[in-house]
Amino acid sequence: MSDQKPVLTLKNIVKTFPGVIALNKVSLDILPGEVHALMGENGAGKSTLMKVLGGIYQPDEGQILVADKPTILRTPLEAKNKGIVFIHQELSLAEELSVAENIYMGELPLKSFGRVDWAKLYSDVDEILDRLNCGFKAQTIVGDLSIANKQMVEIARALTVDAKTVIFDEPTASLTDAEKIVLFDIIEDLKSRGVGIVYISHRMEEIFRISDRISVLRDGEYRGTLKTSETDHDELTKLMIGRSLEHTRPEESATKEEITLEVKNLSCGDLFKDVSFNVHAGEVVGFYGLVGAGRTELAETIFGMRRKTSGEIYLNGKHVEINSPADAINHGISLVPEDRKGQGLVLGMNCRENMTLPQIDDLTVGNLTAPAAEQDIFQKYKEKLEIKTPNWKQIVGNLSGGNQQKIVIGKWLSMHPNLLIVDEPTRGIDVGSKSEIHNLIRELAGQGYAVIVISSEMPEILSVSDRIVAMFHGEIMHTFTSDEVTEDKLVQAISGIYENDSAA
Template structure:
């Protein structure tokens, strides 16, 4: 592989923003037919480097070489014209348009007199969707698709051009296991055709499964490139964060308090049926299952985002009726949503205002907010959660993913909830920040909070949970304790084949 000429090279790339050196003389090369993984903590410079490659940012110093020739990429269209395709982590789709119009946006096939050739457009896109095993067609409106299927539309864009380099930024964050298999098959097909793949992910198991080489950034600097076959998770982690992570699990044998939440026979149409469980004060109950198992829908029903069709909810022993998020908040329930950027934050707003948003009415007197009270709240949870930001005025959209997640958690902790629900707490977050979030969840449980954690990652659910509720097709299959759960049992349970009587 080393004898091959790179399809793409970056040499001594420097990119600065006001007060920040985002990239400090970074060099990287991508070989034809390889998967080159790029790893680093949130804020390490990965996204900035990829935006330089994608023509979104222009470097202050350094050179970009495509097939050995120096190139200036002023726009994403110029990058695409050079065969560089960027599959973004954050979806960049027009939800009101069809799948076909999104995939060929700006490049719709034309007939005479400039008319769109709709027949060719839909036919070409249906062929691409067939290669991806998608269960929707070219004429489907993107806004009607699930997040996972919208991600597949983003991926389909890469198959419309003769790409020399395809950049995948956290491509599996919203995909089911079956869709991941299809994606990896597509990547193998691209490799076989000599396409260079840049693969950004925080999921170590994916990195070692599909990558040939792995490069690491830390604090905007290049830290080295390793062959995937010659390294391991511990070495990569130390290279990424400059230290080794403690893998010890906190002692979960503490005695729990009273029952904070009890759910009896809760159902929500066809989404989930007859769900019953309890959460004690000082306890973390994990919900685990495949995408579509009903985990998030249970949380959204408890929080009043969905109307239950039957069942009862009890808080601290008293039956409550929750018909809206406002009702849930009034009863002391807080929800950290799965989509922190779309549902948890106002990205253009500063850190302080994001954190105090749910209680703005309580902080308003005669139509004016009390900035001193807002700043006291922000300072308390910034210090408690160790949020890294220069000051409260920093725009939340400029923070790393881990610090954004801490802002969302701080926002809901400031409401002093009786029950804290955290959905996918570390999605899109680097390994170092994951460890911090996991420790935070356990610390909050130690302070007496009743916590529900929903996660698609088995190591995470095993790490933080006192009990684990396994769901399959909208039903609870089994509830495990931390002392009797195993990975095999969990896999069987979420696949619908677990038989408790045979567990021994």
């Protein structure tokens, strides 16, 4: 393979966004007939690099060569015409159209007078679907398919063109084990035809199963390429992390003996199953895992946004049934959601109105709210959380991300919860505000709150948590104390290769 000319080469690619260097002089080559895995922590630059290859982003500096020829990829269509096919992690399908129309969108076979040759379209697509062992047909409406089957439609698109390079971005996140086997067979078939495969995944067992070489990005920079047959999990993990374990561990926990939350064998369809854990008063329990691990869905089930299919929830030793967010709030559970702008705030309302929204009924006399009571609540948590805003009249949409997050946290703290769940507490927040939020979470635990933190950032989950629950594919792989956890163990646990241990 080493004597072959690359089907695709990247030289010193630079891509910047306002205030962020996403890619810094990244060079990479993809050989024909190989699976080249691309790995790195969240935010390492993997998806940005692939979007440059897919014509979605244009590099600020550097060069792309297709079959040794310098190439400019201004659009995804130009990339596709050059034989570069990108199968996105996020689905990009038209739900109202058929499978066939989605697969050949913009390239429908035509008869005379510009009429669509539906018979040929359906026949060609059914042949592809049979090759993929799909249990649906070309005429099926995409909106009627499961997430996993929609992913198979995305994959089928790659088989309709003369692909030279196919980019898979977390392709198995929504697939069943049987569908993964089909996908791997398709990848082997593409390899045998000389197609270069770029495979982005955090799942180490898949990487070691199907890849020939592995390249690692860290902090937007290329860190090295390893032959899969000559490396192991530990070496790869160290290359991904690239730093010593220097996170700030929590101080001696103020954890109390009483258990605030106990979850027993909780399941929610295929999202997660038989999850058991507990959270003590004065304790921060962190949940860490990859996309699709089931962390957010677990939090939403505890908060009543999703209906459990089995299992039990106990609060302060008492069994409770939670069928709606209203039930959760009445039981003293609060959720700071992952999407603060879409789910946590009303951006067009002012700070005071957002802060008091969950308890507006209690603050209403007749048809009017009690502004003095609202003002007291806002002022208390503005000072407590050090929210930076000129006054309560400021529209929340005009605040910084960190101060918006503090408004959401203050809103739920004003309800005096027994349990506070915080999902991705510092997503999209600057470094300074991140530190403030981390300190706040630890202070809340010190005041006796039971806190669950869900985060995709390893340094964050390590710095705020007393215990860390590592999830993989809807299951708890291991629960670490802050004393025993290492970055290596944590990466391996969320990749599904750590010894299974569901004990809380």
